[in-house]
Amino acid sequence: MGEFVSGLDDLFRGVKPDGLDVESLLSNLQQFTGAAAQSAQRMAIETADGWSKDDLAHVWVNAQGVVVQVEFDERLFGGATSAEAGAAVVQATQAAAAAMRARTDEYQAALWQQVAQFGVQPINQIDEFKALQPQVPLSAPGSRERRAVADELRRPPGEREPEAQDRWPAIRDTD
Structure with missing residues (x-):
């Protein structure tokens, strides 16, 4: 997931220990925000898939966890009841959403790891914000x-x- 984030390492390029070069800082910040926006867009087009435990349903979700495609195993589908097919879709969707959440967490961890070098803590680790989730x-x-x-x-x-x-x-x- 590190390929999704670039530019942060150079954010403070040109900042001297004896003083702050605001122009360089702003320039580097603009480069970073552009790279971060592009990285976010790359993440936004990702999909993840999951299967039901009985292999009846195969589901794909987008980066927000919204189902974008569903397929059934034709051999198993004929013998399944509507309740079984529905349960299979739910299982596969939850598996796909969990896979997407893992990708998103990995992406965010890489971003926050780079940001942490500047003393910024991820918002989800701040006690005051934990209760909001x-x-x-x-x-x-x-x-x-x-x-x-x-x-x-x-x-x-x-x-x-x-x-x-x-x-x-x-x-x-x-x-």
Whole structure:
């Protein structure tokens, strides 16, 4: 994934220890932002795929985890019920989304590793921002897990159970 990010190493090229060369800094910053934008666009056109456990469904997702293609194994599809086919698509989609998330995490880690040399911490590692990232359930609409979270969110913050967050569903990439 390192090929997605270039230009950051040279961001402070021309900055002297005894003083700041603002013109060089701005020029290098412009070069970096251009390279970062191009890298982000390359990442945006990536896809990832996943299979259901029974190999019935094969799904591709885009960089946002949106399904862009679905294929079925013709040999297995004929004997599958609609519920089995649906479950296979869900499994394959979740596998593909997990693969895309891993790629995105790898891409972001490479970027933040380069940015860290300038003392900048990734936003997802700052305690104040960690609470802003919700845990997204993989369960179906109307499931017990989703209802429990919705019920808890309807309660005023002072009345919520302290350990309620521990019961909330979390994304799991494996069974």
